[in-house]
Amino acid sequence: MRTEPTWRIPVGILGLLAALSLYGIAIANFVHPLIGGWAGLAQAAIYAGLGLVWLLPLKRFLIWMETGRWG
Structure with missing residues (x-):
């Protein structure tokens, strides 16, 4: 199990917030x-x-944030 944080988690959270904001504005x-x-x-x-x-795409994105793999 990983004990040190990776760059993917904060970058992923910021990316998710940005994507959801753009999605909401588009809607x-x-x-x-x-x-x-x-x-x-x-x-x-x-x-x-x-x-x-x-x-729908969130599961694969969360897997990437944790493991670095898309599936």
Whole structure:
């Protein structure tokens, strides 16, 4: 087991924060104009789905942060 921290963890956290910020800005700029007039429940469903999509590549990214390998 690793006892010393690696550069991948802080870099990975900063990268994740940057990517999530850009993703949120993109969703706000591109999706909201399309669904802004929809019923609130329909908007909530779309935003909930989009809020979960970013989790799909997260497992491989976390593995990279810990091991340096992508899988």
